[in-house]
Amino acid sequence: MRNDIIFGAPLPYVVFLIARHYGLSVVYALAIGSLFPIGMILISWVRQRQIAAISIITLTATLASLISSLWFDSAYLALLKGSLITGSVGLAFAASLLFPRPLVFYLADRGDAADRADIAALWERSADYRKMMRFMTRVWALVLICEALSRAILIPFIPPAAFLILSEAMWISVFALMIGWSMRYGQRRSDEILRSI
Numbered sequence: 001m002r003n004d005i006i007f008g009a010p011l012p013y014v015v016f017l018i019a020r021h022y023g024l025s026v027v028y029a030l031a032i033g034s035l036f037p038i039g040m041i042l043i044s045w046v047r048q049r050q051i052a053a054i055s056i057i058t059l060t061a062t063l064a065s066l067i068s069s070l071w072f073d074s075a076y077l078a079l080l081k082g083s084l085i086t087g088s089v090g091l092a093f094a095a096s097l098l099f100p101r102p103l104v105f106y107l108a109d110r111g112d113a114a115d116r117a118d119i120a121a122l123w124e125r126s127a128d129y130r131k132m133m134r135f136m137t138r139v140w141a142l143v144l145i146c147e148a149l150s151r152a153i154l155i156p157f158i159p160p161a162a163f164l165i166l167s168e169a170m171w172i173s174v175f176a177l178m179i180g181w182s183m184r185y186g187q188r189r190s191d192e193i194l195r196s197i
Contacts, residue, residue, distance in 0.1 A: 011036045013164045026160050027069050030078035033164075034066050057092075061085045079155045082167045083148040086174070090144030093137050102137035108186065122190075126197060132189045136182060147174045 012033030019029035041055045061084035069078035096103035101123065108119060122129045151167055158166060 013161070013168075016161065016164060020161075025073075026075040027073055027078055030075060030160065031066055031070055034062055034078070034081065037062055038066075057088045058085050061088060075160055076155050079160060079163055079167070080152060082171055083152040085148075086144045086151075086171055087148030090141050090148060093141035093144065097134060097137055097141075102134050104137040104140065104182070105133045108133070122193070126193050128193045128196070129190070132186070132193065136186060140178060140182075143174060143178055147171065 012030075015033045015036070016029045019032050020026070024032070037058060041059045044055065062081050065078055065081035065084060069075065093103050105119075105123065123133070147170060151170055154166070155163060
């Protein structure tokens with residue numbers, strides 16, 4: 001996430017300002033700035049020989065936004081990239097509710113083997129735990145989809161340079177708040193559920 005913040009926010013913004021200073025259109029300036037997140041994903045893939053699901057979503061949304069903005073000469077489509085990413089992640093959370101275990105379960109199941117076994121056993125034994133995991137998944141889906149829609153609605157009303165800053169601040173704040181809420185709520189509810197078993 002640190003590299004996403006460094007290469008996904010300040011560098012594209014600085015490149016956008018430099019490109020605009022030298023007379024490039026808003027669309028081309030945004031397109032050049034979008035090369036940094038694409039580059040970071042590709043470098044990460046080359047180094048680790050694997051690519052995370054969120055990187056696939058980010059790469060797909062960035063490329064879709066880049067190609068469509070250049071094709072239609074639309075700054076709106078170039079700035080829509082962030083909404084496409086968080087909206088897609090929100091839809092992934094929502095879609096996971098249709099499966100036996102929702103996405104939050106898999107995100108919580110990232111400790112060592114003993115922790116994973118405890119979480120799996122708790123899932124099997126406790127209807128309240130399953131209900132909590134599904135509730136947290138619904139909250140993540142709702143918040144991310146609302147955040148994506150909010151950014152998409154704001155694009156026409158804010159100058160591109162200011163929107164680049166606002167957009168990055170919005171997703172970083174939303175993810176930080178949601179991670180903090182998930183950790184606090186999940187721990188408190190898990191403790192309550194364990195005491196009731």
